[in-house]
Ligand SMILES: Nc1ncnc2c1ncn2[C@@H]1O[C@H](COP(=O)(O)OP(=O)(O)OP(=O)(O)O)[C@@H](O)[C@H]1O
């Protein structure tokens with residue numbers, strides 16, 4: 030009774046009495062007599078052994094035997110379970126379908142019960158679908174893909190519209206604004222990110238400056254390192270790097286938090302209580318991003334400028350007042366504004382995608398994981414797209 | 429009543445200073461349906477988790493199929509893991525898999541049977557527990573509570589276990605479905621030669637299908653046949669079954 034695993038057995042060593050005629054084939058689990066059609070079951074027919082049985086029975090090609098009836102004799106069975114019964118039943122069924130007569134004998138009471146069970150249960154066969162031509166299939170896949178894509182895009186567009194509308198509504202009716210929840214998100218999104226954002230901008234400025242200086246020194250123009258780094262930090266790097274970092278930190282967190290709440294039916298619960306999930310979950314997160322991203326960008330700018338100041342004074346040996354003079358001559362306010370104006374748009378993109386990915390999570394644990402990853406990838410990608418659009422606009426305007 | 433399949437000896441479970449079990453003794457015999465009863469927080473779930481090797485007891489022995497799994501030795505546990513099936517209270521179906529895949533998963537894990545035959549077996553078991561064909565390809569989130577219980581039972585039965593543990597199998601079902609489910613458990617016990625250990629608060633299922641009841645009171649277990657337990661003099665047990673006795677008396681009158 031104990032042994033669900035197959036006893037170590039070697040199915041290949043069957044003793045066929047007369048290889049050519051294959052009159053009787055003897056296996057570990059059964060013996061087939063090709064003359065009388067007697068199929069004697071032996072040993073264990075259980076879930077632990079049928080992996081070995083299944084293939085052998087198939088290979089036997091019972092259907093090709095020169096007889097028209099099979100008798101399944103079960104007297105020799107030791108252990109038998111529902112899975113084994115199903116294998117027996119299926120074997121018999123297939124023979125019947127091929128025009129053979131089948132009968133069972135030698136059952137002990139406990140064996141019969143399983144066969145009864147199997148027979149009493151409606152047949153759990155797969156419902157076979159008609160094969161579809163490859164071309165039609167390909168067309169269907171393409172169609173589904175296209176429809177999916179359009180669907181996804183329009184869903185995001187609608188999400189964008191409804192969130193924007195909510196944001197405007199909140200501004201118009203500030204009583205609906207959730208201050209405490211927003212403060213918590215400002216803490217998570219902004220305050221906790223200050224250190225890493227400043228550090229990153231500082232290091233990027235150093236690296237940029239170092240590389241730039243190495244090239245420019247060949248023309249004796251190392252003073253331009255200051256121009257190069259300050260302009261790129263103010264216009265592009267500060268905002269872009271901050272946005273990417275926040276997308277990774279907070280965009281993913283939004284997707285995961287809201288996704289798990291969605292799974293837990295918390296969002297549904299809120300709705301039944303008349304609590305607006307947009308108002309409690311989405312708007313505070315969006316607001317926090319809209320407030321924090323520009324501020325973080327500002328911090329990144331300052332940290333980057335400190336980086337270049339240190340680099341210029343220490344490795345280029347330019348006196349501090351000269352560095353500042355050079356910097357002020359660049360009219361840095363314009364560049365700063367160009368960088369800053371993009372920050373709220375980055376915030377919108379990150380917040381939209383993060384919350385959207387959480388809100389429409391497809392009710393399973395791995396969907397939360399997938400959506401979280403996708404939220405980050407998608408929002409970074411869209412941040413880049415927005416940045417490129419702004420570049421074009423600014424170039425056209427000649428700023 | 430034959431072989432003891434599971435033996436819990438002198439089990440002590442303590443969380444910090446809070447003692448949940450203090451010298452629990454329990455024997456589960458082959459081919460019986462044992463109901464575990466007790467007040468909320470009396471430690472039924474902890475006892476179940478201990479018997480499944482999910483929780484290390486403070487002290488005591490837990491013999492399952494003759495192996496002491498109290499120390500949660502992975503070798504001894506794997507010896508048990510393909511001979512028991514568990515129906516968790518919430519179903520615990522894998523949310524990323526369809527119902528059919530959920531039932532196939534343990535078979536694929538424990539055997540080398542070909543995929544198509546495993547699928548047939550899974551369909552057989554799902555049909556056996558009374559789940560309609562339309563439900564096979566659904567995801568757990570798309571099922572009703574009763575369907576979840578049935579699918580989870582099919583998964584628990586997938587690898588032809590000798591023992592199934594059921595944590596509140598009928599809670600959350602309407603009385604008719606609950607009675608159906610009870611009959612299903614009884615049928616499976618009789619036909620698949622199963623041993624069933626179930627935690628339940630459902631008086632009807634306790635009284636109609638359990639051979640023996642184990643009541644957790646005062647951090648210990650009082651176990652006996654259903655008949656004896658319902659007449660037990662312990663005040664908590666009297667209070668618990670009081671209503672039933674009253675009902676029975678009314679019925680007799
Ligand atoms: N991991 C744990 N840490 C600390 N205490 C625990 C832990 N698990 C359970 N307990 C405590 O053990 C006691 C028994 O809990 P258990 O979940 O077994 O109750 P139960 O009998 O299943 O109750 P219910 O019928 O409400 O499900 C409770 O007091 C609980 O607080």
Ligand SMILES: [Mg+2]
Nearest residue numbers: 469472473474
């Ligand atoms: Mg419990």
